[in-house]
Amino acid sequence: MQTAVPNSGRSSEPVPSDPIVGIDLGTTNSLVAFCFASGPRVLGGGAGGAMVPSVVRFLADGSTVVGAAARATRLAHADETVASAKRLMGRSARETASFARGGSTPLVEGPRGMAALAVHGRVVTPQEVAAEVLRELRRIAEADLGVPVRRAVITVPAYFDDAQRQATRDAARLADLEAVRIVNEPTAASLAYGIGQAARAERIAVYDLGGGTFDVTILDIVPSDGGGTGADCFQVLSTAGDTALGGDDLDRAIAAHWLAGESGLVDDDATRAALLAAAEEAKIALSERASIEVEAMCTGGARRVALDRAELDRLAEPLVARTMAACRRALADAQTTVDEIDRVVLVGGSTRLSAVRAAVRAFFGREPYVALDPDRVVALGASVQAAIVAGGRRDLLLLDVIPLSLGIETVGGAIAKLIMRNSPIPARAVEHFSTSKDGQTSVRIHVLQGERELAEHCRSLGTFDLRGLPPMPAGIPQVEVSFLVDQNGVLSVSAREKRSGCEAAIQVVPSYGLTAEEVDRIEKESIENARADMTLHRIIDLRVHSELDLKWIGEALARVRGQLDPAYIVALEGAMSEVRGLCERAASDPRSVDADLFHRAKQSLDERSMRVHETAIAQSLRGAGT
Ligand code: ADP
Ligand code: MG
Numbered sequence: 001m002q003t004a005v006p007n008s009g010r011s012s013e014p015v016p017s018d019p020i021v022g023i024d025l026g027t028t029n030s031l032v033a034f035c036f037a038s039g040p041r042v043l044g045g046g047a048g049g050a051m052v053p054s055v056v057r058f059l060a061d062g063s064t065v066v067g068a069a070a071r072a073t074r075l076a077h078a079d080e081t082v083a084s085a086k087r088l089m090g091r092s093a094r095e096t097a098s099f100a101r102g103g104s105t106p107l108v109e110g111p112r113g114m115a116a117l118a119v120h121g122r123v124v125t126p127q128e129v130a131a132e133v134l135r136e137l138r139r140i141a142e143a144d145l146g147v148p149v150r151r152a153v154i155t156v157p158a159y160f161d162d163a164q165r166q167a168t169r170d171a172a173r174l175a176d177l178e179a180v181r182i183v184n185e186p187t188a189a190s191l192a193y194g195i196g197q198a199a200r201a202e203r204i205a206v207y208d209l210g211g212g213t214f215d216v217t218i219l220d221i222v223p224s225d226g227g228g229t230g231a232d233c234f235q236v237l238s239t240a241g242d243t244a245l246g247g248d249d250l251d252r253a254i255a256a257h258w259l260a261g262e263s264g265l266v267d268d269d270a271t272r273a274a275l276l277a278a279a280e281e282a283k284i285a286l287s288e289r290a291s292i293e294v295e296a297m298c299t300g301g302a303r304r305v306a307l308d309r310a311e312l313d314r315l316a317e318p319l320v321a322r323t324m325a326a327c328r329r330a331l332a333d334a335q336t337t338v339d340e341i342d343r344v345v346l347v348g349g350s351t352r353l354s355a356v357r358a359a360v361r362a363f364f365g366r367e368p369y370v371a372l373d374p375d376r377v378v379a380l381g382a383s384v385q386a387a388i389v390a391g392g393r394r395d396l397l398l399l400d401v402i403p404l405s406l407g408i409e410t411v412g413g414a415i416a417k418l419i420m421r422n423s424p425i426p427a428r429a430v431e432h433f434s435t436s437k438d439g440q441t442s443v444r445i446h447v448l449q450g451e452r453e454l455a456e457h458c459r460s461l462g463t464f465d466l467r468g469l470p471p472m473p474a475g476i477p478q479v480e481v482s483f484l485v486d487q488n489g490v491l492s493v494s495a496r497e498k499r500s501g502c503e504a505a506i507q508v509v510p511s512y513g514l515t516a517e518e519v520d521r522i523e524k525e526s527i528e529n530a531r532a533d534m535t536l537h538r539i540i541d542l543r544v545h546s547e548l549d550l551k552w553i554g555e556a557l558a559r560v561r562g563q564l565d566p567a568y569i570v571a572l573e574g575a576m577s578e579v580r581g582l583c584e585r586a587a588s589d590p591r592s593v594d595a596d597l598f599h600r601a602k603q604s605l606d607e608r609s610m611r612v613h614e615t616a617i618a619q620s621l622r623g624a625g626t
Helices: 068-072 126-145 162-174 185-192 247-261 269-285 309-333 354-364 377-389 516-528 530-563 566-588 595-608 610-625
Strands: 020-025 029-036 039-042 055-058 064-066 081-083 107-109 115-119 122-124 151-156 178-184 203-209 214-221 234-242 291-298 301-308 343-347 406-409 415-419 427-433 442-449 459-467 479-485 491-497 503-508
Touching (some): 020 185, 029 126, 029 377, 039 377, 055 068, 055 126, 064 126, 151 162, 151 185, 151 377, 178 185, 185 203, 185 234, 185 377, 203 309, 214 309, 247 269, 247 309, 269 291, 269 301, 301 309, 309 354, 343 354, 406 479, 415 427, 415 479, 442 491, 442 503, 459 503, 516 530, 530 566, 530 595, 530 610, 566 610, 595 610
Parallel strands (some): 020 151, 151 178, 203 343
Antiparallel strands (some): 020 029, 029 039, 055 064, 055 081, 115 122, 214 234, 291 301, 406 415, 406 442, 442 459, 479 491
16 A cells, blocks of 8 residues: 655655656657556657657766756767667677667677677676666656655567566666566557557557657457456557658658758758758747748858748658558557457657548548657556556546546636536547627637536636638538547547638647546536526627627618618617627626526517517518519
């Protein structure tokens, strides 16, 4: 049994006194995560947690620099900087002689013929390099959690053999960490999505494209009695990939594209290094925008180089094609077909490339899991496994019903609930919405979770924009919003405008960030506020509908004013101004408005406006007839 202590670190949630963290010890980047009662979170840094580049600089005086600082100076200090040491872990010097690595420290034969590096005349084993990274992660975890960290679940590629796994354990020991479990990276990614917690049979393909390696793994969940036990439920059917294929290759292709296309560039080491750095910067920026211009400090001065999404897609094409060939091999080796794959999980920073997502979607014929950050998902899953080992929240992700209602924000700040709490999982719902302004060409979809009636009282799960609507009058576009919660509790929301066919989507894991206590509190609050909330929701709806009514009445009146009895116009305008006044008050302080009075005022305006609408319709029919 573990005791929870109030922690002195950054975390606001209780932390056990001897926590087990989850570590993704990557070729390019490493991270540490912990599974709190509210779900897993990457530790350190800002909101997203710290990503530590797996780069270590060994100085002549015996000290080391780890992470971003070592990466930044790796070219200036190439002879004492080690990157991508993971490629050498547990391998013999002979088999690794031809391996590509980030640094240029010479490869030597270490103890028992194993691969090692020579730095300042000293033999440095890959385990020692990994231990430096692990020590840095432990420091980050201790600062965040506020307690000493001595145990970890560490992930390795599924294809790692016993020697490579043992080398990883040894690295942990050097860093004063006990590796309580070594878990396959694709298994960890699956666990992060809640797959395997409930021991339902599923066949999963994990596509992992990192900085310098690519691998695809086909996994089965082996249903066991008594619920899921984490990684033990997973059986690897096959892996395929390429240990020399990744985002770095794309950076090189972009740099080569610039070298070939830009005039006056001196093709030397300094320029190539500057272009490589600029290439990665541009590539990452293009996930958020269509084109980008970045600065590269080339020989002879700073240069601005440009790249757009179409060029990036074209340059990524050969790389993506090679990964698809590996997917085909993995399926064949597992003696399975695309139709038998239930889930596709994307892992690795390079899967943010739209070209990669499109190719994976097309190959597997389904939307891959992308709700969790692809370069953090392995660490998150490692921490879920750690929580299971610690005997803590085994039920964390075990969902049979939807704990809180799911919906979207509507005009005026109310919530339209599409899936009600306690609905069995999987659940699906579709609803139609429209625009509130004339000529509106985009709609923002704000996905919410909660039991209250106003968006501001609900938990925001994310937003996305449906863009490219053809301009139409308010209320005419038909936006179909669909919610799907699958059996792992992953929510996919998509919005589609029917006439134009434009589409947009988002994926989230609604249970992350929620504790059982919070669900109870939210439920209690919704009961306490039910009556007031309903009234507010009603006032907001009255306001939104009345504003549209006023607009339509105003337009009709402008067209046929001359054909109407002046006394009728006076009465109509009186009713309009009464409703307009109520709308204004409802907009500034909805609590000050009497809902019944508002309802009666709107009803009386509806009745009175009948004549102006009829006259306008008659006129347009006459117009159409002649
Ligand atoms: P590894 O598992 O090998 O340690 P990561 O999963 O951290 O690697 O992936 C690192 C790679 O992801 C780098 O090549 C980096 O340039 C790439 N990357 C990160 N963000 C993006 C992005 N938005 N678009 C394309 N590539 C990206
Ligand atoms: Mg990785």
